[in-house]
Amino acid sequence: DAGVIQSPRHEVTEMGQEVTLRCKPISGHNSLFWYRQTMMRGLELLIYFNNNVPIDDSGMPEDRFSAKMPNASFSTLKIQPSEPRDSAVYFCASILWGGSEGYTFGSGTRLTVV
Amino acid sequence: DAKTTQPPSMDCAEGRAANLPCNHSTISGNEYVYWYRQIHSQGPQYIIHGLKNNETNEMASLIITEDRKSSTLILPHATLRDTAVYYCIVFGHQGGKLIFGQGTELSVKP
Numbered sequence: 515d516a517g518v519i520q521s522p523r524h525e526v527t528e529m530g531q532e533v534t535l536r537c538k539p540i541s542g543h544n545s546l547f548w549y550r551q552t553m554m555r556g557l558e559l560l561i562y563f564n565n566n567v568p569i570d571d572s573g574m575p576e577d578r579f580s581a582k583m584p585n586a587s588f589s590t591l592k593i594q595p596s597e598p599r600d601s602a603v604y605f606c607a608s609i610l611w612g613g614s615e616g617y618t619f620g621s622g623t624r625l626t627v628v
Numbered sequence: 629d630a631k632t633t634q635p636p637s638m639d640c641a642e643g644r645a646a647n648l649p650c651n652h653s654t655i656s657g658n659e660y661v662y663w664y665r666q667i668h669s670q671g672p673q674y675i676i677h678g679l680k681n682n683e684t685n686e687m688a689s690l691i692i693t694e695d696r697k698s699s700t701l702i703l704p705h706a707t708l709r710d711t712a713v714y715y716c717i718v719f720g721h722q723g724g725k726l727i728f729g730q731g732t733e734l735s736v737k738p
Contacts, residue, residue, distance in 0.1 A: 518671075547725070557672070557728035570725060605671050607726075616662050617726055619671030 539608030
């Protein structure tokens, strides 16, 4: 398995533009998580899905952020409009509940909003 | 909020065992202890987890005290590539969410 795949690896955008981050979880995993990491705040959970259904979005910072999981093999995190304070590394992770290991994380998307 | 306490940093000599402590005095009966590490610029990597018994895999050993209020992750022969931030996390398996604290920054030195 190729693991959790995120795209793009790097994104530089101007303030006010829409940004879409993409994630492909490991095939067969039934939960997906979006995290954000900054130096100041560390790793923060934004939202997670069980069986493609959003369960907890209490970590989403504001209405500019939205996430979808239209099927078991794809999820997006959208920021519209983007702001410089959104600059961070965004990680996606997936897990098969009841499996022998924990979450598997992707390599992340480094977002810079200028 | 994270329910664990870890030292912010530790050093270890290459080839020696690295013992990383974690306190989790409020752990519930159905919560597991998980360890992850994050090497600079990469996504966190799962290492090991346990409920009450000690566990060992190809990466590390996990020692959990009998009262389950603390644990120690052991890297038996640390290498320079083990330099990373190590996170100790407690959570249940009922679809719970993994909440990261600040972790321990381990530096393995030649």
